[in-house]
Amino acid sequence: MNVLNLVHAFFGDGAHWHGYDGIPTRLAEHVTYSLEALLIAAVIGLPVGLVTGHYGRGGNALALIATAGRALPSFGLLVLMVLWIGLGLVPVMIPLVVLAVPPILVTTYEAVRTVDPSPVDAARGLGMSEARVLFRVEVPVALPLILSGLRTAAVQIISTATIAAYVGLGGLGRYIIDGLYQRDYEKVVGGAALVAGLALVTLLLFWAAFRLTVSRGVRRSA
Amino acid sequence: MFAVLIRIDAVTKRYDDGTVAVDRLSLDIPDRAITVLVGPSGCGKTTTLRMINRMVEPTEGGILLDGADIRQQPVDSLRRSMGYVIQNAGLFQHRTILDNIATVPRLLGWSKQKARGRAAELMERVGLDGSLAKRYPYQLSGGQQQRVGVARALAADPPVLLMDEPFSAVDPVVRKGLQDELLRIQDELGKTIVFVTHDIDEAIKLGTMVAVLREGGRLAQFAPPAELLSAPADAFVEDFLGADRGIRRLSFFPADALELATGPLVPLDADAERLAAGADAPYLLVTDAEGRPLGWAEPGVPLERDRLLDHGRPFRPGTDSLRTALDGAVLSPTGWAVAVDGEGRAVGVVSQRAIGEAIRAAHGRAATAVEAAR
Amino acid sequence: MNGFFDLPSDLQYSYLGLVGLHLREALIPVLAGLLIALPVAQLCARFRWIYPPVLGLTTVLYAIPSLAFFVVLIDYFGQSETTVMIPLAVYSLVVLVPGIVDGVRSVPKETLAAAEAMGFGPLRRYLQVQLPIAAPAIIAGLRVAVISSLSLVSVGMLIGNQGALGNMLYDATTYHRPALAVNSVLTTAVLGVLADALLVLVRRLLTPWMPRKGAAR
Known part of the structure; x- marks a missing residue:
């Protein structure tokens, strides 16, 4: 049994391209879950990371929270959430967000905290408000690292969002879980290839975002 | 001789841990002249400078700008009225040279075009080639970066310029060039400049008035450089001036x-x-x-x-x-x-x-x- | 009602037995990953052109969901511990390589030249100069690898109850005993936090020259 043959067979099968269990549907579901989870994690992680990084305080507390977040097993958390609050999207979102917040939080904190202090001092001395100092001076310089934190989070979410299928939801995990129960390895491998492909596309998108948003002055002096 | 622009009035800065950075310091900083604060590390010279634009708030005492307490106006507008130059320039690496210089005009609400026009003028004034306008800081030498720092501080034409060891990080040859350039610009613009350095030669070269501070933030002597060299107030000042102050003093006598x-x-x-x-x-x-x-x-x-x-x-x-x-x-x-x-x-x-x-x-x-x- | 730590008999292990199993299934792969990562990273640091393709490959491997990995391996190794441990070793490798490469590269050229001048041979130089200086980066990588490995073992439950503490999740669902799930999640998390703390301690012991000042990592 050759993995490449399986991939080829999976994508060559026309039946995999239509309907509620077709690749377009599953892909769209997967992207939706992933984006939702990333958005929630960013809404939590970015502001906290930016503010703590700006004031350079709370690093130890953040490290503790981040370690705890990483230590919670996503799959176990999913099962526990389903037992507590029943099936649905919420029990899936919770482990995904718990997974994604630590890299966003810690990287953003570190990125802002380690910005060269002398431009920041100059900015204050020239009369920028604290908010301006953060968004006009610190964030543009910290952006490459902040983006890398978001990227790590995004790739982990995409890979882990497959567990949604275990609790009856859709997404690319459907192929893997169904394939497991049906002993259909073609499906499993096809699903895995799709997830890996989606992760690669995500990396590409982050690379494009980096090129678009990071100033040439920062890119080159890094 | 000069009108007083900034009056530092019995200012003390004591930190939470009890260290006293500045101790009941009073200085009358003359208008349109270069006042140099000089002293060994830990003498509170930078703290004193940073109290003038309220980057540090004094524990006791007050500072008057043109007769008015600096705490009377909003802190951001106070700072925008004072140019600020620091060691290593502190340029914004994500902005072009032109936009770095245009920072304060933009903060003051000038249009982008007007601010950039002003920035281009300043590049010329500080001796930077116009071709550098679209470059980024990483493409400039240390001396050029420091010129950009000075231009950025001058962009909104503030009456006061605060300079914190601006030339200490560049090599001696470049430093001399920057010092000469500053004196030339000062001849043209007549700003009130407060200049912090640990280098007594730099203080004597640049200062109209020189304030020598000693450890613990106390004033040792406040005098024009020639007087400092001819009549040091005490052994500390004499020692700080160095061994060949007699020779250096000759710089002030025309040939x-x-x-x-x-x-x-x-x-x-x-x-x-x-x-x-x-x-x-x-x-x-x-x-x-x-x-x-x-x-x-x-x-x-x-x-x-x-x-x-x-x-x-x-x-x-x-x-x-x-x-x-x-x-x-x-x-x-x-x-x-x-x-x-x-x-x-x-x-x-x-x-x-x-x-x-x-x-x-x-x-x-x-x-x-x-x-x-x- | 059963006690919190009394487990249903179909799990075939006592609580502590599961903990031991979990640690074994999670840590052996990390160790294997480290042993492979060291020479790979050394090669990447030596021959710079190898690094980008290696980085690309590892990123793809990292993106493959663990469950898919497990399922594919069932065909070769059956529903066994090995099937769970191989993907975990691969993930560890992926996490460790970039960190070690950066760590090894961060050794200043002057330091290496000085070591060579003092007559260090290549092996001795690697063991006594490069590795210790790269130690903080290696341990930073190990922290991520260990904690994610401990978390991923649980997924092994889905392939014939090879998930150690994760197997409690199956029983939690079938017997509807949420306490078993709480136990599984908390125990795994506590193991992760303890392992992490242990690694921080090891780093402090190994690198007494590093400044202690707290930085979140």
Whole structure:
């Protein structure tokens, strides 16, 4: 049994391209879950990371929270959430967000905290408000690292969002879980290839975002 | 002499851990002049500077700007009215040179176009080539970055310029260039500049007034540099000034009072009669057809161009100081210094002894002036 | 009602037995990953052109969901511990390589030249100069690898109860005993936090020259 043959067979099968269990549907579901989870994690992680990084305080507390977040097993958390609050999207979102917040939080904190202090001092001395100092001076310089934190989070979410299928939801995990129960390895491998492909596309998108948003002055002096 | 623009009034800064950075410091900072705060590390000079734009708030005492307490206006608008230059320039690496300089005008709400136009003017003023406008800071040398820092501070034409060790991170040659440039800009603009440094030579070169601070943030002496060199207030100031303050003080005495001897000047093609006229001088200064010095010759020896002694570095009586003249005499193999005019033509020679007499006379005049000022 | 730590008999292990199993299934792969990562990273640091393709490959491997990895391996190794441990070793490798490469590269050229000048041979130089200087980066990588490995073992439950503490999740669902799930999640998390703390301690012991000042990592 050759993995490449399986991939080829999976994508060559026309039946995999239509309907509620077709690749377009599953892909769209997967992207939706992933984006939702990333958005929630960013809404939590970015502001906290930016503010703590700006004031350079709370690093130890953040490290503790981040370690705890990483230590919670996503799959176990999913099962526990389903037992507590029943099936649905919420029990899936919770482990995904718990997974994604630590890299966003810690990287953003570190990125802002380690910005060269002398431009920041100059900015204050020239009369920028604290908010301006953060968004006009610190964030543009910290952006490459902040983006890398978001990227790590995004790739982990995409890979882990497959567990949604275990609790009856859709997404690319459907192929893997169904394939497991049906002993259909073609499906499993096809699903895995799709997830890996989606992760690669995500990396590409982050690379494009980096090129678009990071100033040439920062890119080159890094 | 000058009106007072910034009055630092019995200011103390005590940190939470009990260390006193500045201790009941009072200084009247004159308008349109360079005031240098100098002292060893831990003397509170930077803290004092940062209290003027409220980057640090004093524990006690207050600071008046043009008669009004600086706490009366919003902190951001106070800072925008004061240029701020720091060590390593602190440029924004994500912005082009032009946009770095346009920072404060943009903060003040100028249009992008107007702010950039102003920034371009300033690049020229601080001696930066216009082709650098679209570059980023990483593409500039340390000296160029520091010029951008000065331009950025001047962009909104603030009356006050605060400079915190702005030139300490560049090499000595570049530093001298930046210092000369600052003096030139100050001649044109007449800002009130507060300048912090740990380098006493820099303080003496740049300062109209120099405040020497000692550890613990107390004022040791506040005086013009010449007075500092001639009459240090105490052993600490004397020690801080260094061993050769006598020599350095000569920088403040112009060389134009020196009596120049013209007898020993002879052209290379001089005839016997001309040579005989200078025969009683210990040495003859041989010049070329335009009158530029070529070198020294002993009287009575036939003039031959390649047997002349080196004439050392000449000084210009109108612009140079006694220090330059003395230096020329000390370096000259004959013990005589050569004076030249703006075109480099020899106008006379002067001996070490004559320079020594001029120094004594200058000391006497300076002492009288200090007495009179008191 | 059963006690919190009394487990249903079909799990075939006591609570502590599951903890031991979990640690074994999670840590052996990390160790294997480290042993492979060291020479790979050394190669990447030596021959710079290898690094980008290696980085690309590892990123793809990292993106493959663990469950898919497990399922594919069932065909080769059956529903066994090995099937769970191989993907975990691959993930560890992926996490460790970039960190070690950066760590090894961060050793200043002057330091290496000085070591060579003092007569260190290549092996001795690697063991006594490069590795210790790269130690903080290696341990930073190990922290991520260990904690994610501990978390991923649980997924092994889906392939014939090879998930150690994760197997409690199956029983939690079938017997509807949420306490078993709470136990599984908390125990795994506590193991992760303890392992992490242990690694921080090891780093402090190994690198007494590093400044202690707290930075979140």
